[in-house]
Amino acid sequence: MLYPAEPMPVEVAPPRRAATGRGAVCRAAGLTLAALARLLSGASVRWIASQPDTCQRVYFANHTSHLDALLIWSSLPQPVRELTRPVAAKDYWSRGVLRRWLAEEVFDALLIDRTDIKVHQSPVDLMLREIGSTRSLIVFPEGSRSVTGDLGEFKSGLYYLAKKRPDIELVPVHIDNLNRILPRGEFLPVPLLSCISFGPPMWLEHGEAKASFLARARKAVQALKE
Amino acid sequence: MNDIRTIALIAGVLLLLTVATAVGQFLARQPDRGLDPAAVNAFNLRLRGWWIICTVLAAAFWLGTTTTVVLCGLVSFWALREFITLTPTRKGDHRALFWVFFLFTPLHYVLVAYDRYDLFSVFLPLYGTLFVLARVAMAGDYKRFLERTAKIQAGLVVCVYCLSFAAALLHVKIRGQEPGSGANFRLLFFLILLVQFADCMQYVWSRMAGRRPVAPEVSSTRTWEGLLGSATSTALLAAVLWWAAPPFEPWQAALVGFVVAVMGFAGGMTMSAIKRDRGVKDYGTLVVGHGGVLDRVDSMCFAAPVFYHLTVLVAGQ
Numbered sequence: 001m002l003y004p005a006e007p008m009p010v011e012v013a014p015p016r017r018a019a020t021g022r023g024a025v026c027r028a029a030g031l032t033l034a035a036l037a038r039l040l041s042g043a044s045v046r047w048i049a050s051q052p053d054t055c056q057r058v059y060f061a062n063h064t065s066h067l068d069a070l071l072i073w074s075s076l077p078q079p080v081r082e083l084t085r086p087v088a089a090k091d092y093w094s095r096g097v098l099r100r101w102l103a104e105e106v107f108d109a110l111l112i113d114r115t116d117i118k119v120h121q122s123p124v125d126l127m128l129r130e131i132g133s134t135r136s137l138i139v140f141p142e143g144s145r146s147v148t149g150d151l152g153e154f155k156s157g158l159y160y161l162a163k164k165r166p167d168i169e170l171v172p173v174h175i176d177n178l179n180r181i182l183p184r185g186e187f188l189p190v191p192l193l194s195c196i197s198f199g200p201p202m203w204l205e206h207g208e209a210k211a212s213f214l215a216r217a218r219k220a221v222q223a224l225k226e
Numbered sequence: 227m228n229d230i231r232t233i234a235l236i237a238g239v240l241l242l243l244t245v246a247t248a249v250g251q252f253l254a255r256q257p258d259r260g261l262d263p264a265a266v267n268a269f270n271l272r273l274r275g276w277w278i279i280c281t282v283l284a285a286a287f288w289l290g291t292t293t294t295v296v297l298c299g300l301v302s303f304w305a306l307r308e309f310i311t312l313t314p315t316r317k318g319d320h321r322a323l324f325w326v327f328f329l330f331t332p333l334h335y336v337l338v339a340y341d342r343y344d345l346f347s348v349f350l351p352l353y354g355t356l357f358v359l360a361r362v363a364m365a366g367d368y369k370r371f372l373e374r375t376a377k378i379q380a381g382l383v384v385c386v387y388c389l390s391f392a393a394a395l396l397h398v399k400i401r402g403q404e405p406g407s408g409a410n411f412r413l414l415f416f417l418i419l420l421v422q423f424a425d426c427m428q429y430v431w432s433r434m435a436g437r438r439p440v441a442p443e444v445s446s447t448r449t450w451e452g453l454l455g456s457a458t459s460t461a462l463l464a465a466v467l468w469w470a471a472p473p474f475e476p477w478q479a480a481l482v483g484f485v486v487a488v489m490g491f492a493g494g495m496t497m498s499a500i501k502r503d504r505g506v507k508d509y510g511t512l513v514v515g516h517g518g519v520l521d522r523v524d525s526m527c528f529a530a531p532v533f534y535h536l537t538v539l540v541a542g543q
Contacts, residue, residue, distance in 0.1 A: 042307060183317050190323040191303075192311040 026105045033106065034074030034081075037067060041181050042193035045075045048224060049200040050171065052077050056136055057169045057201070059084070060158055062151050062221055063140035064179035067189070072138050072173055073107060075196045085110050086138040087127060110137065124160045138173075141217065149179040151222055154214045162204035162213065169201035172217065174224035197224040232408040235415055235470045236284070243280065247273050276422075279522070283418070287411050291396045292339055294414070298393035299335035301519060305385040305527075306331065308520040312504050313377045318367025322358050326378060330354050331386050338390050341397040350387045355379055384496075384527050385520070391530040392417060398534070400472045400541045409472040416464075416471040417486065417533045421526050424460040424487035425494070431455030445498040453491050460487035473541035482536050486529045493528030497521070 037043075061072060069086035076084055090111040093103035103109040110130050112123045131137055139161075141154035162170060177194040199220055204213055250270040286294040310323065330350065337346035358378050362371065395417065396410045403409040432452030439449050464483025468476040497520065 042311075177311065180311075180315065180320075183320060186320055188321070188324045190310075190320060191307055191327055193307055 023105070029102075030106045033070065033102075037070045037074050040189055040191050041067060041071055041178060042191065043071055043075060044193070044195050046195065046197045048197055050198045052080050052198075053169075054080055054083055055169060056131070056134065056167070057084075057171050058136065058158070058161060059138045059171045059173050059198075060141050060217065060221070061138070061173035061175055063142050063145045064149055064175060065145065065182045065184070067178055067182050068140065068145075068175055069109070069138055070107070071175065071178065071194070071196060075198075080136070083134060084136040084138060085131065087112055087123075087140070089114050089144075091115060114143075122160070124157055124164065127161065128164055141214075145184050146179070147184055151218060154218050156210060156214065158217055159204070159210045159213050166204055170203060170217065171201050172199040172220035172224060173197065174199070174221050176225065199224050229408045231470055232412055232415075235412060235467075239280065239415075239419070243273070243276060247277075275522075283415075287415075291410075294396060294411075295335060295339045295393040298390065299332065299338075301523060302335070302386045302389045303327070303331055305389065305520045305523055306381050308518045309381040309385050310378070312500070312506060313381065315377070316367055316369065316374060318365040318369075319362055319374055319378065321365060322361035322378065325361065326354070326358065326382060330357070330382065334386055334390060335393070338394050338397075341394075343394070343397075346390070346394070350382055354382050354387075358382075385523075388527040388531050389523060391534040392526060395530075395534055395537065398537055398541060403472055412470050413472065413537060416467065417530065418526070419467070420460055420464055420483050420486045420533075421490050421529050423463055424456045424483075424490045424529075425525055427456035427459040427487070428452045428491060428494070431459070440495065444495060444502055448491065448495060448498070453488070456491065457484045457487040460484065473537060478540055482533065485532055485536065489529040489532050490525030493525040496528070497524040 059072060061068060069088060073081060073084060073086055086107055086109045088103055088109045088111055090113045092099070093109060093111055094100050103111060110127060112126065127137060127139075139158065141158045142152040143155045146152050158170070162168070174197045175194065176197070177192060180190065181192050181194060182189045202217065202220055208216075247270075250266065250273055253266045254270060282297070286297045306327065315323065334346055334350050334354075337349060358375050362375050362378075392414060395414045398410060398413065400409050400413075428448065429452070431454075432447050432449045435451045435455065436447070436449035437451060439446050440453065441448075461480040461484040464471075464486075465476045465480035468474050468479035471479055471482075474482060
């Protein structure tokens with residue numbers, strides 16, 4: 001069996017920088033951007049049968065806009081936010097000084113190389129190495145932003161993540177209306193109102209097949225749409 | 227604005243709110259009176275919303291004309307947000323909407339703040355319309371073109387243009403009064419009071435005597451009896467409070483009250499129709515117990531322009 005069902009001994013590498021050790025400028029920039037994103041997107045945050053918690057979690061959400069990760073990040077209460085790292089595409093976020101600074105210093109994002117995914121250098125291993133035993137992640141299992149606003153099929157990364165660390169809580173998140181605020185291909189936002197819903201945590205069932213788990217996870221996000 | 231009439235008006239509203247709050251709290255502690263606890267709860271939530279609204283208004287009045295215009299602009303901005311959020315738009319409308327929100331709405335309120343009636347009275351209905359039509363056309367998506375542009379226009383006119391007439395009241399020149407003085411604030415206060423009172427009376431009369439809904443498909447709670455009762459009650463209140471609104475004689479105040487109530491009713495019906503079409507009950511969740519901003523200001527949007535023009539007509543005599 002390729003992946004053992006019990007938690008793999010994960011080498012606990014401390015995060016590159018402790019979350020609290022970020023510079024004052026980066027913290028201020030983070031807070032400002034979070035406030036700005038909340039204001040601009042008029043987001044109301046709902047926790048449905050779920051509570052914010054500092055335990056290790058993977059938030060998985062539908063992906064419709066560049067603002068998604070920032071908005072989920074800013075919807076979390078401050079102590080949780082400090083521990084949570086968005087996963088973002090390296091090809092986009094490491095281009096240019098500003099983007100790289102935002103991704104690396106302000107949001108402490110985990111940049112994944114979408115163009116260079118190999119078996120031995122799988123992004124899932126990298127994610128698990130980076131979060132150690134304390135930090136949480138924001139992931140978008142669809143892989144890229146949806147054009148129509150509909151929920152696409154989930155890529156298998158979430159399954160392997162759950163399989164290697166069955167102890168981590170998987171929290172479904174649904175983002176509503178953000179694709180109208182900043183659609184794909186636009187850079188000027190229209191300040192409509194959006195809604196972020198956090199659902200109840202889920203885990204990989206014992207012996208659950210990949211396809212049925214991914215379908216269940218996708219349904220959990222879809223269910224939050226109501 | 228430190229004149230006796232303004233103070234009397236503010237004290238009256240505070241007294242009314244205090245008494246209503248006391249009654250609400252009393253009713254909430256009497257579970258076995260056979261009252262509907264949900265209705266009492268709704269009443270108390272509504273009162274809490276009014277306290278918030280009154281506090282913000284009082285702060286703006288105290289800070290002056292420009293602050294009040296800016297506040298009104300923010301309300302418009304938020305109402306438009308709710309309006310467009312509930313209106314399906316397509317990606318081709320995105321750029322037009324960006325300019326509508328960040329250029330046309332603020333610019334309109336700048337014109338209002340500088341008292342340029344000659345410009346702000348045509349800016350949105352004329353140039354706003356032309357811009358929206360042209361920009362959406364240039365975005366290259368022709369599907370349901372007229373329908374989409376009409377939606378944006380309707381939002382602009384109702385949420386921004388109409389509502390700004392309330393702020394424009396602060397610049398109306400009244401004989402024998404300093405422009406921008408307490409008299410202008412009292413006018414605005416008078417309008418808000420009448421609109422809120424008419425809303426309330428419409429609800430009460432419909433509950434007590436309502437039999438024939440005006441349009442049952444749109445709203446089952448808005449009845450002819452409610453409309454007539456609210457218009458009469460509001461006319462009465464306006465006639466009693468005529469001393470607070472500078473240019474009006476008692477009979478003129480009563481007429482204004484009547485018209486404001488009818489217009490407020492029309493605004494409520496219009497928004498109900500839009501909400502029915504979209505299958506929602508409320509526009510948002512900003513002030514507890516008060517639907518959304520748009521639910522609060524829908525009657526005001528329709529009443530403000532008429533009130534403004536009636537005031538100018540009477541004050542200009």
